[in-house]
Amino acid sequence: MDRIPTVKDVAMRAGVSVGTVSRVLAGELAVKPALRNQVNEAISALGYRPNVMARALRTSKTDVIGLIVPDITNPFFSQMAASAERAAAKHRHSLMLASSHNDREVEQNHISAFLDRSVRGIILVAANLSCPSQVKLNVPIVSLDRRYADFPLISINHAEAAGLVADHLYELGHRKIAYIAGPTDTEAGRKRREGFVSRISELDENIELEIFSGRFDYESGEMIGRRLLLQPPDKRPTAIAAASDQQAIGALRAARDIGLEVPSELSIAGFDDIQLANLVVPRLTTVRQPTDQLASRAVELLLENVDGTGEEAMSATLVVRGSTGPPMLGRSAR
């Protein structure tokens, strides 16, 4: 026999019907041990593996979870993807990954492709400005990190987390701070900014706070950072908080190019705690997102067949490293 073995082959070899083979496969206990053994023997002798397509066709259920991220080359999302894969594996599901390039149409296409493949569910880190057709779908969708339509959302508490950074900089003594915000068309960007701003004003109304918006990437951080730091020393902030590590690392680069010492002349804080945050010079103070827990919860929720419009926010933690410190005394004398 050269073909891939099927239930029929197993049934033949075990001397039972295909129905019985299927029952053994399903782990039904109502099969006589004797038959069960024969079947199991045949299965291993033949090296039989169930055809998942056929099974899916019959049951319209699969064990594949689809994950769509805005950009797989963004280290935060690739870390999220790794976490999601682990989480899926824990539940004996596999992960199908797609990247939307922050394009709503591509995102829509990926969703359709996943539906065609009757995935078990879709975890979606929405593209900016994602504004989906509100179709009632027959598979569960959970949004992760960024909300998609009114599907349930798993994310950190962005505002609270951004507040942690505000507290940290304030306690160090900074009173002239710049905030590099994320895109205003993302919920995460908006919430982090609001959280930061409102915490700052709670702390002290007299803090000087400048806000700039950009994309979440390196280039954006570098550009904004450069513009900020090229101001005359007495106008420059003593600390920069960014809405992403990538922005912060870009700003770090700008500081270096301009010749500013971090953290003695300028403090910089990021957000996300990507792997790289701990490798730049100096190591970046940032907010750690618990990606494993976030992904894990998203998978659980999916498998529970939620259909509500829930929202679960986890807490993030501040990680203090070398890029933040007290402001220089009399720094304008520089």
Added chain:
Amino acid sequence: MDRIPTVKDVAMRAGVSVGTVSRVLAGELAVKPALRNQVNEAISALGYRPNVMARALRTSKTDVIGLIVPDITNPFFSQMAASAERAAAKHRHSLMLASSHNDREVEQNHISAFLDRSVRGIILVAANLSCPSQVKLNVPIVSLDRRYADFPLISINHAEAAGLVADHLYELGHRKIAYIAGPTDTEAGRKRREGFVSRISELDENIELEIFSGRFDYESGEMIGRRLLLQPPDKRPTAIAAASDQQAIGALRAARDIGLEVPSELSIAGFDDIQLANLVVPRLTTVRQPTDQLASRAVELLLENVDGTGEEAMSATLVVRGSTGPPMLGRSAR
């Protein structure tokens, strides 16, 4: 009607048989225009989408390509994944991505999962020391970057590319060079090292060359870099070439920690040209891998149903940036 529409529904509405619907779907030209129109109308009226599982079951062909990488959080591989997705999309295929965590067993499981899903083919960036069961498979496999078993391989010419770095450092005047190699259990690691070493000895037999092996990651580069640079100034190399950008960036960090100026006191070159290479301080001189072309060729080869043991090596290009320069004169006087 509330169910998802099937060929049957389309056939009914169009007043034809399901066979005819299927033929229209397949684009067969031997269908009378009149019928074809009726069918197409019914399709859009119903919002019909073919069930890919059923189709796959019948034809045992899908339009999914499986990609397995050793570690999706490694920026080089995530870039490769993005390239592969683009390449697959160009051929109207989708990509299923899995990460093996450099574990041969996990890799094997992913392969099985893909086979169960009757993917169109598998692109495999093999785990270190991958040593597969030589089963004859019924789907094509192409190895990318790192060879898997004796399946066809698409990669750059590692040795030649490493030679480019050797040339560059030599021309700058470096005569005391350290090489941070990749893992000896990867083909890429070995070939890059051999290419570098042999080019150096071709250039000048009297060059002092130290070689260290590590993993391809940041930490490894930082550790080896630190050890290297903590030697007395007259024993230190004037240039470090690394087998990956991550290693080079780690070494860069070590240099910073120790207080060595790059490139005036030490040149550092990487390999791969990940996005970050252009963002560290100073920007990293490196070798650019044409990931789009590599992935594109891998997809093509897969769809051509190759089964040979071919090997295609593309050329990589040297990208000179700020991290390399001529060695300091009389540097031991420091």
Added chain:
DNA sequence: CTGAAAGCGCTTACAG
């Protein structure tokens, strides 16, 4: 050129 029918590999009521 088109329809009726078989079959891809499973699962699951339905009998017994």
Added chain:
DNA sequence: CTGAAAGCGCTTACAG
């Protein structure tokens, strides 16, 4: 407890 049969949604020889 187990077998025979129907059916998931398609495609494709086979007739006509």
